[in-house]
Amino acid sequence: MYKTIGILTGGGDAPGLNAVIRAVVKTATGQFGMRVIGVEDGFEGLLGETRTRQLSQADVRGLLPRGGTILGTRNRGRFVEHTAGGLAATSKEVYDEAVNNLSRLNLDALVVLGGEGTLTIAAEFDRIGVPVVGVPKTIDNDLACTELTFGFVTALDIATEALDRLHTTAESHDRVMILEVMGRNAGWIALHSGIAGGADVILIPELPFSMESVAHKVRARDQGGSNFSIIVAAEGAVEAGHEQIFQDSGDKERAPRLGGIAQYCRTQLEAVTGKETRCVVLGHLQRGGRPNAFDRMLATTYGAHSVRALAEGKCGTMVALQAGDVITVPISEAVANVKTVPPDGQMIRTARDTGISFGALDEGKYQISL
Numbered sequence: 296m297y298k299t300i301g302i303l304t305g306g307g308d309a310p311g312l313n314a315v316i317r318a319v320v321k322t323a324t325g326q327f328g329m330r331v332i333g334v335e336d337g338f339e340g341l342l343g344e345t346r347t348r349q350l351s352q353a354d355v356r357g358l359l360p361r362g363g364t365i366l367g368t369r370n371r372g373r374f375v376e377h378t379a380g381g382l383a384a385t386s387k388e389v390y391d392e393a394v395n396n397l398s399r400l401n402l403d404a405l406v407v408l409g410g411e412g413t414l415t416i417a418a419e420f421d422r423i424g425v426p427v428v429g430v431p432k433t434i435d436n437d438l439a440c441t442e443l444t445f446g447f448v449t450a451l452d453i454a455t456e457a458l459d460r461l462h463t464t465a466e467s468h469d470r471v472m473i474l475e476v477m478g479r480n481a482g483w484i485a486l487h488s489g490i491a492g493g494a495d496v497i498l499i500p501e502l503p504f505s506m507e508s509v510a511h512k513v514r515a516r517d518q519g520g521s522n523f524s525i526i527v528a529a530e531g532a533v534e535a536g537h538e539q540i541f542q543d544s545g546d547k548e549r550a551p552r553l554g555g556i557a558q559y560c561r562t563q564l565e566a567v568t569g570k571e572t573r574c575v576v577l578g579h580l581q582r583g584g585r586p587n588a589f590d591r592m593l594a595t596t597y598g599a600h601s602v603r604a605l606a607e608g609k610c611g612t613m614v615a616l617q618a619g620d621v622i623t624v625p626i627s628e629a630v631a632n633v634k635t636v637p638p639d640g641q642m643i644r645t646a647r648d649t650g651i652s653f654g655a656l657d658e659g660k661y662q663i664s665l
């Protein structure tokens with residue numbers, strides 16, 4: 296049985312991180328008599344002048360509804376080198392330094408809360424012999440082997456509310472409103488919020504769109520007496536025959552970030568349809584603030600289960616939701632592929648059945664009437 300476990304949060308924040316930290320501390324100290332040490336700023340807190348602090352039950356009081364992470368977070372940091380050609384494997388010395396520090400701090404095992412980037416680092420720690428359990432975090436819901444990552448459903452609520460609000464202003468002004476949501480190369484947030492928020496068009500990376508097909512849907516709605524349209528675009532959505540659109544981060548050291556598809560569609564669509572069009576980028580509002588009830592519950596279950604997994608010696612695993620049960624899966628499998636929207640999946644079919652367009656090249660095939 297491990298005496299002292301470390302916990303850290305890596306990558307972009309997501310609603311529910313603090314709820315997981317709370318559940319880990321309560322379960323580890325209350326059920327298993329372990330000590331919990333919080334590592335600050337992701338894996339970076341294990342390098343150089345290490346940044347750690349002990350977490351007691353008193354330290355996690357009131358954390359359940361709190362957004363962000365009390366431990367701080369970092370993107371891959373020094374564990375991944377940014378080169379002119381993209382990302383490269385980190386030198387062995389960085390891992391060696393972290394492993395030495397883990398033993399100096401008497402940390403027997405780690406609970407790592409993160410998305411694909413952070414859990415890829417966790418998988419490497421597992422490979423070199425550090426006992427690790429991962430907890431799947433990301434608003435993007437793009438981790439394989441789990442049906443849900445915590446944070447996703449809260450982000451969905453926020454995007455859906457934004458779509459509700461855009462409806463009334465779009466209708467009042469007879470406009471097209473485009474909402475850009477996050478998700479990297481996966482369209483989960485756009486797809487689910489588009490269905491929940493009654494969008495007319497959903498643009499996702501998995502189904503390259505044609506501007507003419509989107510314009511066709513907008514015109515058809517006008518002809519049918521609905522003089523406004525709502526479009527939700529995933530930041531990674533791509534027009535057929537074009538490249539994805541990235542923001543200028545202004546920092547050559549940082550990986551480029553997706554963004555700008557809504558503004559691009561606004562200009563193009565206005566030119567093609569002649570219809571007044573506005574766009575909104577929802578951005579980090581999707582990540583900040585309180586987790587909803589579902590994410591608090593999921594985060595708490597994941598947190599408690601991750602400690603149980605460590606206690607049972609199930610190292611190198613990630614807790615995951617499958618068919619309503621929280622189980623463990625190998626971390627290496629969870630990070631092997633990004634989970635994207637299956638183009639022939641049930642949600643896409645549901646959207647099409649209810650008249651939502653994906654602006655797809657072969658859209659006519661799916662719609663009897665627009």
Ligand code: F6P
Nearest residue numbers: 307433434435477478479552553
């Ligand atoms: O992975 C989570 C996420 O919010 C993505 O949806 C988005 O592309 C990215 O992080 C934004 O990263 P940053 O916070 O570095 O701008």
